Amino acid sequence: MKFFVDTAEIDAIAELNALGMVDGVTTNPSLIKKSGRDIIEVTKEICDLVDGPVSAEVTATDAETMIAEGRKLVKIADNIAVKVPLTWDGLQACKTLTDEGHMVNVTLCFSANQALLAAKAGATFISPFIGRLDDINLDGMDLIADIRTIYDNYGFETEILAASIRNANHVLESARIGADVITAPPAVIKAMINHPLTDKGLDAFLADIKAANIKIL
Ligand code: G3P
Numbered sequence: 001m002k003f004f005v006d007t008a009e010i011d012a013i014a015e016l017n018a019l020g021m022v023d024g025v026t027t028n029p030s031l032i033k034k035s036g037r038d039i040i041e042v043t044k045e046i047c048d049l050v051d052g053p054v055s056a057e058v059t060a061t062d063a064e065t066m067i068a069e070g071r072k073l074v075k076i077a078d079n080i081a082v083k084v085p086l087t088w089d090g091l092q093a094c095k096t097l098t099d100e101g102h103m104v105n106v107t108l109c110f111s112a113n114q115a116l117l118a119a120k121a122g123a124t125f126i127s128p129f130i131g132r133l134d135d136i137n138l139d140g141m142d143l144i145a146d147i148r149t150i151y152d153n154y155g156f157e158t159e160i161l162a163a164s165i166r167n168a169n170h171v172l173e174s175a176r177i178g179a180d181v182i183t184a185p186p187a188v189i190k191a192m193i194n195h196p197l198t199d200k201g202l203d204a205f206l207a208d209i210k211a212a213n214i215k216i217l
Contacts, residue, residue, distance in 0.1 A: 001175050002052070004161065004183035008035035008042050012186040013049055024052035026127075026163065026183040028083065028107070029059065040076060047077035055105045055125075057083035058093070066093035074102050081105045081124060086114045091121040098122035105161065112146040119156040125181065129164035130174070140164070141173045148178050168192045
């Protein structure tokens with residue numbers, strides 16, 4: 001399973017990248033706003049840091065402008081994936097940009113039918129939003145499972161990029177179902193390591209190291 005980091009914070013990306021945890025990065029207008037940085041400038045910095053796909057989202061809602069924005073974004077670096085919303089205009093932009101050989105991430109996916117349309121439009125990635133479905137008392141994991149089944153039924157190569165991941169269980173369930181990629185905020189990836197028995201066990205070992213004066217170096 002690939003791990004993308006869902007942030008535009010350079011330091012947080014660099015920290016996880018040094019541990020081999022970063023296969024790519026996703027950004028969106030809200031994350032760019034939070035960073036306080038210029039979209040082109042910060043995206044270039046992220047692309048310089050990370051080898052894998054870096055999603056940068058268009059700002060337009062009409063296909064023609066989305067395509068023009070996408071063509072500008074892909075000039076930033078070879079690893080840019082243009083992110084477009086799941087609308088008919090977004091799918092038109094997806095088809096044009098993927099036909100030109102660019103990676104496209106179709107975002108704001110909330111139904112399996114939408115995911116089917118995105119795959120037919122040649123999307124490189126489909127981004128179903130788990131947490132936002134959970135927020136309205138639906139089960140985001142059911143959507144990931146449905147898309148996995150449908151894509152496997154027909155051999156679609158579009159990668160399932162589980163997004164709007166809010167906690168470590170979302171990562172675990174996505175992995176169980178077979179999502180190709182998760183994108184999560186750095187704090188969620190970091191929280192995956194937590195286990196009270198690890199802490200308790202280490203405390204006991206440290207006490208014995210001290211008691212027995214065990215030394216290696
Ligand atoms: O990748 C999409 C993601 O950033 C949305 O997450 O938590 O705003 O629903 P959230």
